[in-house]
Amino acid sequence: MGMVKFIEADGTTHEVEIADGESLMLAATRNLVPGIDGDCGGVCACATCHVHVEPDWSEKLTAMADDEDTMLELTDARDEQSRLGCQITMSPELDGVTVRLPFGQH
Amino acid sequence: MSNPRCVVVGGGHAAAQIAPSLRQSGWEGTITVVGEERAVPYHRPPLSKLYLAGEKSLDDILIRPAGAYEKIDVEFRLGRRVASLDPDRGAVLLADGERVPYDALVLATGSRARRLPLPGGELAGVHYLRDIADVDGIRADVRAGENAVIVGGGYIGLETAAVLRQLGMRVTVLEMMDRVLQRVTAECVSDFYTRVHREEGVDIVTNVRVAAFEGEQRVRAVACQDGSHYPADLVVIGAGIVPNVELASEAGLEVEDGIVVNEQCRTNDERIYAIGDCARHHDPRYGRWIRLESVQNATGQAKVAAAAICGHERSYDELPWFWSDQYDLKLQIAGLSQGFDDVVIRGDIETGRSFAAFSFAGTRLLAVDAVNRPADFVFGKKALTAGASVEKERLRDETTPLRALDG
Numbered sequence: 001m002g003m004v005k006f007i008e009a010d011g012t013t014h015e016v017e018i019a020d021g022e023s024l025m026l027a028a029t030r031n032l033v034p035g036i037d038g039d040c041g042g043v044c045a046c047a048t049c050h051v052h053v054e055p056d057w058s059e060k061l062t063a064m065a066d067d068e069d070t071m072l073e074l075t076d077a078r079d080e081q082s083r084l085g086c087q088i089t090m091s092p093e094l095d096g097v098t099v100r101l102p103f104g105q106h
Numbered sequence: 107m108s109n110p111r112c113v114v115v116g117g118g119h120a121a122a123q124i125a126p127s128l129r130q131s132g133w134e135g136t137i138t139v140v141g142e143e144r145a146v147p148y149h150r151p152p153l154s155k156l157y158l159a160g161e162k163s164l165d166d167i168l169i170r171p172a173g174a175y176e177k178i179d180v181e182f183r184l185g186r187r188v189a190s191l192d193p194d195r196g197a198v199l200l201a202d203g204e205r206v207p208y209d210a211l212v213l214a215t216g217s218r219a220r221r222l223p224l225p226g227g228e229l230a231g232v233h234y235l236r237d238i239a240d241v242d243g244i245r246a247d248v249r250a251g252e253n254a255v256i257v258g259g260g261y262i263g264l265e266t267a268a269v270l271r272q273l274g275m276r277v278t279v280l281e282m283m284d285r286v287l288q289r290v291t292a293e294c295v296s297d298f299y300t301r302v303h304r305e306e307g308v309d310i311v312t313n314v315r316v317a318a319f320e321g322e323q324r325v326r327a328v329a330c331q332d333g334s335h336y337p338a339d340l341v342v343i344g345a346g347i348v349p350n351v352e353l354a355s356e357a358g359l360e361v362e363d364g365i366v367v368n369e370q371c372r373t374n375d376e377r378i379y380a381i382g383d384c385a386r387h388h389d390p391r392y393g394r395w396i397r398l399e400s401v402q403n404a405t406g407q408a409k410v411a412a413a414a415i416c417g418h419e420r421s422y423d424e425l426p427w428f429w430s431d432q433y434d435l436k437l438q439i440a441g442l443s444q445g446f447d448d449v450v451i452r453g454d455i456e457t458g459r460s461f462a463a464f465s466f467a468g469t470r471l472l473a474v475d476a477v478n479r480p481a482d483f484v485f486g487k488k489a490l491t492a493g494a495s496v497e498k499e500r501l502r503d504e505t506t507p508l509r510a511l512d513g
Contacts, residue, residue: 029169029170030170030171030174031170031174032126032170032174032177032178034126034130037405039401039402039405040151040401040429041149041151041152041167041169043429043431043436045429045436045438046402046427046429066480067436067480070480070481070484071480071484073481073484073488074484074487074488
């Protein structure tokens, strides 16, 4: 069990518990964090769980697969820190990971 | 209204979205969801995929656990059926006699499997596939090496065929039209899915109508109108769905293959909204009245209805999109292809497992069906959302990179 911090575009912060192996998208929808939709349930088909990973954490993430990279093209305001929350799964090294949410999912 | 009451009828994807959306839109009144199923809302698409395959449990596919709704003060009344609406007095009447008053009512009643009125339909081993109880029933009848017959070559039928094949059953799909997916896609895409299913060992038979299910207590065979017989230890019928509109029509709401709603998902009763599979709306992009059977539509309409209930009028104009997983095929569809007169293919649809089919009416792009081609899906979805024109002949030339086609 670890912790993930979601910061909304307006600065509102949500710290939620997350189990090892659980995705950031699931932790967000389970805890009703606004701004993460996760419409497809985590199969990398919709790109409605866009997050910006804080720079300190991004190097600890597993590399992005091609389909995630492609699906991110659907999102508004994609940048170097952009990932899909459904493709980031919790591990002990990620305890405390902090991500910022876009204004809205595309 | 010191403490206004919102009642949601139905406990699927649409209900799961509108409850938190109402809170995010500022609703301070009560929220009561009345649902016939016993579980809080779950993701329905995995039912014919990972849940049927036994790779996911109910807990895994819940959209969120029950406790999350308690945190935002949403009351669920599960396993309860609504018998009728009383719009004049603003109340819904439950089958057990309880009366639940509302100030705003959301009909998120969804749809049900279309039943085939055929002899033998009540035999053990004959199943429909719509909710989790259906799939639990199917799973109890899965035995490797035995015969499964799928009636209906739509997405549900083909997804089910793929999983049953992977579970080691001998699978036959019976389709009454001359090709699978006839209602939803172009002929070349139908041909592609037929080829892949045959490569995977599924027998696909078209132009065949089922006459009866045969057996004593359990189904043993499927008999067709042309006299053919198919041995069957398990039958799954995927013959489309029927919107649940009866509560609305009996209450005098306007219904026409779906509960008719305006841009705010409001019915002709200003206190009543309809969202998801059961609702019929006018799509501004395609210029016609449509009823969609998709997660995207359920969640999108839920957000618009929640805003309207809270006094913020937005118009629903999302581009429809869908997905389907079969074997190693990840299909993503954006837009609606009905009315197309030309299809541009990129990739290898004839022998490979990765292509995109762009449907056009004249020079106008209508939809993209992309199999294992997320970049083409993304390109098509962005162009359709923006209403951008796509140069058809340059798209047809596969040496043109997609980036060069961005408007």
